Amino acid sequence: MEDTKNLERSSKDPGLKKSGYHHGDLRAGLIEATRRLVEEKGVDGFSVSEACRAAGVSTAAPYKHFKNKDEMVVAVVMEGMMRFQDNMHAALEGIPEGSPDRVRALGRQYVNFALTEPAIFRLKFGGYTDALEDENLDEAGQGTFNMVLEEVAKCLGESEITQEVRRRGFVLWSVVHGLSFLLHDKKLAEMAGEATLDDLLGDLGDRVLAP
Amino acid sequence: MEDTKNLERSSKDPGLKKSGYHHGDLRAGLIEATRRLVEEKGVDGFSVSEACRAAGVSTAAPYKHFKNKDEMVVAVVMEGMMRFQDNMHAALEGIPEGSPDRVRALGRQYVNFALTEPAIFRLKFGGYTDALEDENLDEAGQGTFNMVLEEVAKCLGESEITQEVRRRGFVLWSVVHGLSFLLHDKKLAEMAGEATLDDLLGDLGDRVLAP
DNA sequence: CTTCTAAGTTAATGTCTCTAACATATGTTA
DNA sequence: TAACATATGTTAGAGACATTAACTTAGAAG
Numbered sequence: 112m113e114d115t116k117n118l119e120r121s122s123k124d125p126g127l128k129k130s131g132y133h134h135g136d137l138r139a140g141l142i143e144a145t146r147r148l149v150e151e152k153g154v155d156g157f158s159v160s161e162a163c164r165a166a167g168v169s170t171a172a173p174y175k176h177f178k179n180k181d182e183m184v185v186a187v188v189m190e191g192m193m194r195f196q197d198n199m200h201a202a203l204e205g206i207p208e209g210s211p212d213r214v215r216a217l218g219r220q221y222v223n224f225a226l227t228e229p230a231i232f233r234l235k236f237g238g239y240t241d242a243l244e245d246e247n248l249d250e251a252g253q254g255t256f257n258m259v260l261e262e263v264a265k266c267l268g269e270s271e272i273t274q275e276v277r278r279r280g281f282v283l284w285s286v287v288h289g290l291s292f293l294l295h296d297k298k299l300a301e302m303a304g305e306a307t308l309d310d311l312l313g314d315l316g317d318r319v320l321a322p
Numbered sequence: 323m324e325d326t327k328n329l330e331r332s333s334k335d336p337g338l339k340k341s342g343y344h345h346g347d348l349r350a351g352l353i354e355a356t357r358r359l360v361e362e363k364g365v366d367g368f369s370v371s372e373a374c375r376a377a378g379v380s381t382a383a384p385y386k387h388f389k390n391k392d393e394m395v396v397a398v399v400m401e402g403m404m405r406f407q408d409n410m411h412a413a414l415e416g417i418p419e420g421s422p423d424r425v426r427a428l429g430r431q432y433v434n435f436a437l438t439e440p441a442i443f444r445l446k447f448g449g450y451t452d453a454l455e456d457e458n459l460d461e462a463g464q465g466t467f468n469m470v471l472e473e474v475a476k477c478l479g480e481s482e483i484t485q486e487v488r489r490r491g492f493v494l495w496s497v498v499h500g501l502s503f504l505l506h507d508k509k510l511a512e513m514a515g516e517a518t519l520d521d522l523l524g525d526l527g528d529r530v531l532a533p
Numbered sequence: 534c535t536t537c538t539a540a541g542t543t544a545a546t547g548t549c550t551c552t553a554a555c556a557t558a559t560g561t562t563a
Numbered sequence: 564t565a566a567c568a569t570a571t572g573t574t575a576g577a578g579a580c581a582t583t584a585a586c587t588t589a590g591a592a593g
Contacts, residue, residue, distance in 0.1 A: 133558060133571060153453040155366065160549060168572075174551065175571055181366075229449075237448030238440075238503060242364040277513050285500025286493055292449060293492070302488050344540060344589065371580060379541075382582080386540050391581070 138176040138186075140166045146187045150230045154184060154239070184234070185245045191231040192251040195224050199258055209265045211320050215312045217259055218287045222308065225291035236288065259284060266320050283319050287312075349387040349397075351377045357398045361441045365395060365450070395445070396456045402442040403462040406435050410469055420476045422531050426523045428470055429498045433519065436502035447499065470495060477531050494530050498523075 134140060144165035148157040159180050163170045177183045202216040225232040234240055240248055260272050260280040269276055290311065293299050299308075306314075345351060355376035359368040370391050374381045388394045413427040436443040445451055451459055471483050471491045480487055501522065504510050510519075517525075 137571080155453070158549065159551090169574075170549085171551080171553095171574080172572060180550070229452075233449040233452075237450065238444040238506070239448065239450065241440075241444075241506075242366070281500065281504070281513055282497055286496045289492065289496025289499055295449070295452075302492055348540075369580060370582090380543075381580085382543080382584095383541060385582070 134166070134168060134172075137166065137168060137172060141168075141173055141176065141183065142186050142190055145183050146191070146231070149184070149187060149234075150228065153230060154234065157184075159183065181243055185240070185243050185248060188231055188234050188240060189245075189248055189251065191228060192235060192248070192255070195220075196251070196255060196258075198224065199255060203262075209268075211266050211316045213262045214259065214266060214283065214320065215309075215316050217262060218283065218312045218315070219308070221287050222291050222294060222312075226294060229295055232291070236291075256280070256284060263320070267322070279319050283315065286315055286319075345377070345379060345383075348377065348379060348383060352379075352384055352387065352394065353397050353401055356394050357402070357442070360395070360398060360445075361439065364441060365445065368395075370394065392454055396451070396454050396459060399442055399445050399451060400456075400459055400462065402439060403446060403459070403466070406431075407462070407466060407469075409435065410466060414473075420479075422477050422527045424473045425470065425477060425494065425531065426520075426527050428473060429494065429523045429526070430519070432498050433502050433505060433523075437505060440506055443502070447502075467491070467495060474531070478533070490530050494526065497526055497530075 141162055144162040145157065148162055148165070159173055160170050162183070163172060166172075173183060177186065199217055199220050202220045203213055206213045206216060225236075235248070235252065257272075260276055263280045263283065264270070264272050264276045267276060267279070290299075290308075293302060294308070352373055355373040356368065359373055359376070370384055371381050373394070374383060377383075384394065388397065410428055410431050413431045414424055417424045417427060436447075446459070446463065468483075471487055474491045474494065475481070475483050475487045478487060478490070501510075501519075504513060505519070
C-alpha cells in the first residue's frame with residue numbers, strides 16, 4: 112500500500128526520502144544525476160527524462176525545482192563551481208602568504224578540476240554557459256579569477272590589484288587553461304617531452320611572476 | 323505544375339537549383355543554414371527541422387547528405403575551419419619570412435575568428451567537439467597549430483620544430499586563446515586599461531619570442 | 534528510349550520538453 | 564487536535580524533434 116512507487120529508489124541515497132511519495136531532497140538528487148549524465152554523455156546527450164529515471168521520479172517532477180532544462184544545467188555547473196572554489200581554498204592551506212607556491216597550487220587545482228570533471232569544466236570555461244547568461248555563474252567565475260589575482264598581487268609585493276597584477280594574472284590563467292586542454296587531449300607528452308605538470312607549473316610561475 | 327514546392331526558395335541562393343524538386347546543392351545549403359542557426363541560438367537551440375525549413379526542404383532530406391544531427395554540426399565546424407585556415411594564410415601575405423609580425427598576424431586572425439564567429443570558435447576550441455570525435459576536425463586543429471609553430475621556429479632561427487619552439491608556441495596560443503575569451507566577454511578594457519589589441523599582441527610577441 | 538541511381542518526398546514511430554490538473558504529505562494555526 | 568495552506572509529488576497529454584521506411588522524381592549513362 113506504500114511501496115507502489117518504490118521501483119528504483121534503493122539505488123540512490125542523496126537525501127532523507129521521508130515518505131515514499133516525497134523524495135526528501137529531489138533538487139540535490141536531480142543535480143547529482145544530471146551531473147553524472149552530463150559527464151558521461153555530454154550536454155547534448157543528457158535528457159531530463161533520463162535524469163528523472165535515475166532519480167526515480169516522474170518526468171514532471173523537476174519542474175517544481177527548476178524552470179527548465181537549461182536551469183538544471185546551470186545548477187549543475189554552479190554546484191561544480193562551489194566545489195571548485197572550496198578546493199582552491201583548501202589548496203592554499205599551509206602555504207605561506209606571498210609565496211609563489213600559492214599561485215602554483217591554484218594552477219594545479221585548476222588543471223585537476225579540468226581533468227576530473229572535464230564536462231563541467233568545459234561548460235564553465237569553454238564558453239558554453241555564455242548562452243545561458245546566468246548572473247551567479249558569471250560571479251562565480253569572476254570569484255575564482257580574483258583569488259588568483261590576490262595571490263599574484265602578494266607575490267609581486269603589491270597591496271592591491273594593479274593593472275600589472277591583472278596582466279600577469281591573466282597570462283597565468285590563460286596558459287594554465289591551455290595546459291588543461293592539452294592535458295585532456297593527452298598531447299602534453301608530445302609537446303613537453305619528459306616534463307611533468309609540476310615542472311611546467313614551476314617554470315611558468317617563475318617566468319611570469321619574475322619582476 | 324512545377325512550382326508547387328517553390329515556397330521559400332527565392333530567399334536562398336547557394337547553388338544551382340535545377341529543377342524545383344532537386345535543390346542543386348542541398349548539402350551546402352544546409353551547412354549554411356545550420357551555421358547561421360548555431361551562431362544565432364547555440365548548438366542546443368538549433369534543430370535539424372529548423373535548418374530544413376530555412377533551406378526549403380523536408381525534414382528527411384538532410385539524411386541523404388549527413389548521417390545524423392551531429393554530423394551536420396561537424397560539417398559546419400569543419401567548413402568554418404577551412405575558412406579560418408584560408409584567412410590565416412592570407413594574413414601572412416606580404417610579411418617577410420622570419421618576422422615576428424607574422425606570428426602577430428596569426429594571433430590577430432585567431433582573435434578575429436573568435437569574435438566574428440563565436441559559436442563556431444567555441445565549438446572547435448572550447449572542447450565541445452571532443453564528444454563528436456571526428457578525425458578530420460582534429461587534423462584541422464592540428465594544422466592551424468602547426469602553422470603557428472612554423473612561424474615561431476623561423477622567428478627563433480630554428481630550422482625545425484624543436485621542443486623549445488613547441489613550448490613557446492603553446493604559450494602564445496594559450497594566451498591568445500585566453501584573450502579571445504576575454505574580448506568576447508568585453509572584459510578587455512577592465513583588464514588592460516587603454517591598451518589596444520595590437521598593443522597586447524605586440525607586447526606578447528616581444529616577450530615570448532625574445533631569446 | 535530505357536534504366537539506374539542520386540536526391541528528393543510523405544508518413545509514421547518513439548522520445549523529448551514542458552504544462553495543466555490533480556494528489557499527497559508536512560507544518561502551521563485556530 | 565483538526566483544518567488548512569503550501570510544497571512537492573503524479574498522471575495525462577500537447578507539440579516539437581530526430582530518425583527511418585517506402586515511395587517518387589529527374590538527370591545521366593548505356
